[in-house]
Amino acid sequence: MNTPKRYTITTALPYTNGPIHIGHLAGVYVPADIYARFLRLTGNDVLFIGGSDEHGVPITIKAKNEGVSPQDIVDKYHEIIKKSFVDFGITYDNYSRTSASIHHETASEFFKTLNEKGEFIEETTEQLYDAEAKQFLADRFVVGTCPKCGNEESYGDQCENCGTSHNATDLINPKSALTGNVPILKETKHWFLPLDKHEAFLKEWILEGHKKDWKPNVYGQCKSWIDDGLRSRAVTRDLDWGIPVPAEGGEGKVLYVWFDAPIGYISSTKEWAAHEGKDWELYWKDKDTKLVHFIGKDNIVFHCIIFPAMLKAEGSYILPENVPANEFLNLEGNKLSTSKNWAVWLPEYLIDFPGQQDVLRYALTANAPETKDNDFTWKDFQARNNNELVAIFGNFINRVVVLTNKYYEGAIPAPVDLLQVDQETLAAIKAYPDVIASSIERYRFREAGQELMNLARLGNKYLADAEPWKVIKVDEQRTKTIMYVALQIASALATLSEPFLPFTSDKLRGILAIEKNEWNEVTTKDVLIPAGHKIEKAELLFSKIEDVTIQAQLDKLEASKKANEIASAVVEPQKSTITFDDFTKLDMRVGTIIEAEKMPKAKKLLVLKVDTGIDVRTIVSGIAESFTAEEVVGKRVTVLVNLAPRALRGVESEGMILMTETPDNKLVFVNPDDSSVGNGLQIS
């Protein structure tokens, strides 16, 4: 594309089952916002779109657990998330939600269009249905007799005993695992999007068309999927929370979340257009519009393969020009985890660091996971603030403003005679907009942020070399020129920092008492802040963050770590009572592992030869991630010997080794520690 007439920028829709944390911000929202702000400053027509993803099974489960409706859950988190975006200066033109009626209509229409065009494959199959639970049963929710070996406890998709896979409907005497009822056969129709049909197009579009401009991680993922062969994906589900399937036979079915969610970008655009009196189609259907999706790496396949295939199938839409997916951010060496509360939540950050949104934005940009997973540490956060924002940026501004007030009572002095160094410095300022723009346009926000900081460095160096505080004593005229030049740098910073540090940019413009400039005016205008203009008193842009503050955050994390240990140390409640007869059915013996080897082509499985005292038998065990084959040989173990054999990857496993698992996921053998206990002795 040459010069786009307008931009449509989307950000991954956050899932409304919790607040958002620094990982979301670093990976998606801050880079997208920098991009959007930059484009606006360069005079582009930009539409920056987001919204909450409110459908899907996890929300219904959470609702059930909390005894509220799914709508209650999504209402709660939608508001929290939306507020976080506002608080952190993410400048959406519209932030919508997938439970909005406009979205239901849009997604419905989209589905209908594809359906009418024959872009789906409909498949009606008879599936097992639990009349009491009023739902179709997924494979794992059906047990019955294996048609092949007669095992009575086979699952719907696979028999544990003989290892063959089959369909749930093949089972003899099927039972619902939910209610124990005999399920009935009921016809159910589902719609599939045949991705294989779009394979040729995807190959050409991505593998040939975007080899150069897409990030390696994104391109590689796509190539992997395409080379692997694309298959049909179901776009409907037998569920009741979501968008009803608008087609004959669609009763009791909804659109699968990944189908409806990306359409949310379009719905959000429509909502905005209606509100603003604009034409939404220009932003999605005009070939001069540049569409960019900001996402995390977990979303690559949806935004690069599936959604484009949907748009292409529909026929009237443009395709994304780029999908700059980021990798993941870790926190203090560990993965971010909502369930383990290992995160820095945005609402909490603002309580602990009020008014310091820019510090987090900056730290996350400087350490963004652009090419690989990165680690966020509070120490790094402190260093970014104290050594860069305070020491370089804030300090430069403070020096200039303080001196201007001191020497000239806040009035910008007129330059007298521009020496070579002054001219060079003014010329250097003019180069920055292009340099930073070039980084941003290539989605290298980390680099862009560093370039911005270099402009502040230029300012500090200029002052250090020119030494106005010395010159003032001997040459007042020269001092005026120096301060004039320094003030031009400060003004340039006010404009160029806006995408990265919007709150600071505002504050700085307040101090300098100047209006917003356009990005390119830093290059085109010779005077950014004119002589005679009066500025305000000095005010610190950033403040130092002390060690105690950082320690408090580390303590907070340590506390959630402890809380996790306690939570995982909570003993599971006792299971329902069994009879002595039940117990005596279990035949457990002391045994010794005498041989062990790794199961080929499996990551977790070891094939063990165990002396049970009765015999030497083969047991396949999923312990390969905790133990090597070598270290396990000779281990005393407890074996459940009369467990029905089961084939694992083609190897018959005759029994089970008793294990327990520590909170940090390490497996431990349950075994008698008295060496006089011989193999074959019974556990009773």
Add this chain to the structure above:
RNA sequence: GGCGAGGUAGCUCAGUUGGUUAGAGCGUCGGAUUCAUAACCCGGAGGUCGCGGGAUCGUGCCCCGCUCUCGCUACCA
């Protein structure tokens, strides 16, 4: 196991189509300075570019093997 991405200075990362002494920021050490939030400015030290082969006149960059980290995927009665 399959696939993808990464492994470059103490830390976080750049290194364009292979071409002279591998770069930046932070940290560290030393110097200079005092307008400024003990900040700024200058200089130094610090790297067998994950490991082992190979192709090349020449490779951090190309090919093969191995290894570690992350993700997707299969397998943990």
